[in-house]
Amino acid sequence: MKNIKMKIEYDGGRYLGWQRLSNSDKTIQGKIENILTNMTGTKVEIIGSGRTDSGTHAKGQIANFKTDSTMAFTDMLDYLNRYLPQDIVVKKLEEVPERFHARYNxxxxxxxxxxxxxxxxxxxxxxxxxxxxxxxxxxxxxxxxxxxxxxxxxxxxxxxxxxxxxxxxxxxxxxxxxxxxxxxxxxxxxxxxxxxxxxxxxxxxxxxxxxxxxxxxxxxxxxxxxxxxxxxxxxxxxxxxxxxxxx
Amino acid sequence: MKNIKMKIEYDGGRYLGWQRLSNSDKTIQGKIENILTNMTGTKVEIIGSGRTDSGTHAKGQIANFKTDSTMAFTDMLDYLNRYLPQDIVVKKLEEVPERFHARYNxxxxxxxxxxxxxxxxxxxxxxxxxxxxxxxxxxxxxxxxxxxxxxxxxxxxxxxxxxxxxxxxxxxxxxxxxxxxxxxxxxxxxxxxxxxxxxxxxxxxxxxxxxxxxxxxxxxxxxxxxxxxxxxxxxxxxxxxxxxxxx
Structure with missing residues (x-):
């Protein structure tokens, strides 16, 4: 299983903040998780470095997720940025050691x-x-x-x-x-x-x-x-x- | 009658361009004219330096209009920027000679x-x-x-x-x-x-x-x-x- 670190940029204006909410799909985490889940075919959870509040922007939010997917990173990046709304952009993907945790570390x-x-x-x-x-x-x-x-x-x-x-x-x-x-x-x-x-x-x-x-x-x-x-x-x-x- | 030159900034993203259309209120000229008409109580027409197309932005569009209003320019500027949508801003107002024409000149x-x-x-x-x-x-x-x-x-x-x-x-x-x-x-x-x-x-x-x-x-x-x-x-x-x- 790979542990993947992602750098994310977003215009927070239309969103209720980073953290996924069960009653709304207007969160950054929710948007990214949905697309990763579609892409890999299994439910993906991402760990952000921390929450950002409703309306706050990010140029370099960091998150990580684990996956068995063997897709090439360039293809993953293309897929994510094709299906994400234009105000959320994944800037970079890189493999990190299994123990890497975007919040704790x-x-x-x-x-x-x-x-x-x-x-x-x-x-x-x-x-x-x-x-x-x-x-x-x-x-x-x-x-x-x-x-x-x-x-x-x-x-x-x-x-x-x-x-x-x-x-x-x-x-x-x-x-x-x-x-x-x-x-x-x-x-x-x-x-x-x-x-x-x-x-x-x-x-x-x-x-x-x-x-x-x-x-x-x-x-x-x-x-x-x-x-x-x-x-x-x-x-x-x-x-x-x-x-x-x-x- | 005063001839007033205005400098206008707009984010054109939501608009069908500068020029007023009879069948849509999604034009920059239309938005500004409506507010000037409300402000002065008489129908105002503004002359732009030229049209900008649908979606085009402006940092320094120039227009002029004529009015009998005796309102102070600072009050006019406040009024305009209070009632205009946030993506259209009047940056400056100044009185110019009667013959000044934003397009011809x-x-x-x-x-x-x-x-x-x-x-x-x-x-x-x-x-x-x-x-x-x-x-x-x-x-x-x-x-x-x-x-x-x-x-x-x-x-x-x-x-x-x-x-x-x-x-x-x-x-x-x-x-x-x-x-x-x-x-x-x-x-x-x-x-x-x-x-x-x-x-x-x-x-x-x-x-x-x-x-x-x-x-x-x-x-x-x-x-x-x-x-x-x-x-x-x-x-x-x-x-x-x-x-x-x-x-």
């Missing part, structure tokens, strides 16, 4: 978030960014990023309730790049809690707009209270860029 | 065309480019562009029948830029015949792929026979970038 991820920073909307960016019309102070946001980087309990920046599962994560790097009216934020870390990137983004926007001081990040870390952080920004600006594995 | 245009040059499709570029999987020789295409630049009868590169109207146009510049898997072609000239950019593109692709020699451009100019040129590439890769007027 993931050691880090990069997400990006795109802001359209102008008072006039954009016809082309509307589905791939969040319009924020006010002026943003990039220096202040970078100051706040310095406080976010490192190992912290991020429960205040997540939609999770307190539980026994650890909510400690490490953010290695946050980059902020402006190109024209787009401000692109990239977050690299060992893992991200549910809605963590979008809540951090909402907080950074408050700081960039001057309605919150960057010192307040420490207060949120100390209290762990979600309501002290910024809003959850919309999913359409969020992209899962890359998932990292050790060699 | 246009002295040039820039169009761009985007190729996704990879065997694997792209989930994000699918609506804004044409996938061409084969290797393309940029030098050969540049050679062909040298032949296209200048003043020629472009009837062989258009969907027009021979008529009394001149089909002579001047192309000032063609640029080919590769960035990753995207090859972006930009065409600047004093005017373009119906489907001219898309037929030139189809011809350049034939030349880049090595199935046509660049010298064949001269043959098509000489004969003026449409069927000798390449295919009309799909509209979704085409963008009206800019329209030029003399000061």
């Amino acid at each position: 993931a050691v880090g991820k990069t997400y990006s978030y795109r802001i359209w920073n102008n008072t006039i909307p954009s016809a082309f960016e509307r589905n791939y960014s969040y319009q924020y019309p006010d002026k943003l102070d990039i220096d202040k946001m970078n100051e706040a990023c310095e406080k976010l980087i490192g190992t912290h309990d991020f429960i205040g920046f997540s939609s999770l309730k307190k539980s026994k599962k650890s909510t400690v994560r490490t953010i290695d790097e946050i980059k902020i790049q402006r190109e024209g009216n787009i401000i692109r934020f990239t977050f690299t870390g060992n893992g991200f809690l549910h809605k963590m990137v979008r809540i951090i983004m909402g907080t950074l926007l408050d700081i960039g707009a001057g309605v919150m001081e960057s010192e307040y990040i420490d207060t949120i870390f100390k209290s762990g209270v979600r309501s002290q952080a910024g809003e959850t920004v919309p999913a359409q600006g969020l992209f899962l860029e890359e998932v990292y594995y050790t060699k | 246009a002295v040039g245009k820039t169009y761009s065309y985007r190729i996704w040059n990879n065997t694997i499709p792209s989930a994000f570029e699918r609506n804004y480019s044409y996938q061409y999987p084969d290797k393309l020789d940029i030098d050969k295409m540049n050679e062909a562009c040298e032949k296209l630049i200048g003043t020629h009868d472009f009837i062989g590169f258009s969907s027009l029948k021979k008529s009394k109207k001149s089909t002579v146009r001047t192309i000032d510049e063609i640029k080919i830029q590769r960035e990753g898997n995207i090859i972006r072609f930009t065409f600047t000239g004093n005017g373009f015949l119906h489907k001219m950019v898309r037929i030139i593109m189809g011809t350049l692709l034939d030349i880049g792929a090595g199935v046509m020699e660049s010298e064949y451009i001269d043959t098509i100019f000489k004969s003026g026979v449409r069927s000798q040129a390449g295919e009309t590439v799909p509209a979704q890769g085409l963008f009206l970038e800019e329209v030029y007027y003399t000061k």
